[in-house]
Amino acid sequence: MANPYPITHPRVALVQTHWRNDPEANLQHIHQLVDRLCQEEHYDLVCLPEFFMGAPWYFPGRAHLKGVVDDTIPGRITTLFAELAKRYKTHILCGTIVEREGDHYYNTSALIDDSGNVMGRARKIHRYSAEMLAVEAGEGPLLIDTSFGRLGICVCSDFWIQEMPRILALQGAEIICVPGASIRQNLGITRACIQANSAHNVCYTLYASIVGQVCGERAGRQVTIDLGGYSTIAAPDHLLGALDEEESVITATLDMPALRENRCVDLSFKRSLYWCLWGRRPELYNDILKPYVGAGQSLKTLLADYLQ
Numbered sequence: 001m002a003n004p005y006p007i008t009h010p011r012v013a014l015v016q017t018h019w020r021n022d023p024e025a026n027l028q029h030i031h032q033l034v035d036r037l038c039q040e041e042h043y044d045l046v047c048l049p050e051f052f053m054g055a056p057w058y059f060p061g062r063a064h065l066k067g068v069v070d071d072t073i074p075g076r077i078t079t080l081f082a083e084l085a086k087r088y089k090t091h092i093l094c095g096t097i098v099e100r101e102g103d104h105y106y107n108t109s110a111l112i113d114d115s116g117n118v119m120g121r122a123r124k125i126h127r128y129s130a131e132m133l134a135v136e137a138g139e140g141p142l143l144i145d146t147s148f149g150r151l152g153i154c155v156c157s158d159f160w161i162q163e164m165p166r167i168l169a170l171q172g173a174e175i176i177c178v179p180g181a182s183i184r185q186n187l188g189i190t191r192a193c194i195q196a197n198s199a200h201n202v203c204y205t206l207y208a209s210i211v212g213q214v215c216g217e218r219a220g221r222q223v224t225i226d227l228g229g230y231s232t233i234a235a236p237d238h239l240l241g242a243l244d245e246e247e248s249v250i251t252a253t254l255d256m257p258a259l260r261e262n263r264c265v266d267l268s269f270k271r272s273l274y275w276c277l278w279g280r281r282p283e284l285y286n287d288i289l290k291p292y293v294g295a296g297q298s299l300k301t302l303l304a305d306y307l308q
Contacts, residue, residue, distance in 0.1 A: 148175075
């Protein structure tokens, strides 16, 4: 039987950019950056951050950008990156695009393969803040086989619901990609959570974030959204690379045979990471299906007046 994952040590790159005022300038900047990056070295996977086109139209003060920062998938934006993916024989995870489908919108991450085809779309399932009113929820996580391993995608706040990366890992995801937008007040715990995700799920975590700030009025109040970067590549037992707020790229070589070995039971107990997957007792976990004990009204109901 042919090896389904012939690339054993894939090279990956995470792109972290700063928002420009003009969405088109953001698009052209990150497109040129990826073009130069792939000219200099071969990468098997390039990951872009959430909202790389700039703040979406449902952020405060950005309503005038409806119809400007959103697009269909496939569409103009994915076509630009598909050309690069095909030219350089690389996979590109297109951060997130505010996807337009008829009268509906989604916060969507599209994975393009090394032939320039859209392999799949991950629509954010756990919408955050104004997204609960502005965009539709996705219906399930994306898990996809590539030439270098099984890849799962958690779109930003999906990563912070622990069940999501866990489900992906239990379904065999060896790499979990997170196109994100790190809120500044959470930076103190962000990197620790990325590392913990890799340890608990015995996977690589590729967390690509954006840097930027927008201010505007929402329901008669001045609101500021401040995003601070912190893109990080984590293996189960150490960090492979990290950024703070600088506009830059982090790269790494992933050791897939070593990861797979760590997922196998070691009867000598000299290796213990496998326990995170094999040591579970799911017959005891029925309570995970129950709502939080403090939940009365739905979060969407509680936020409706605040967000409008």
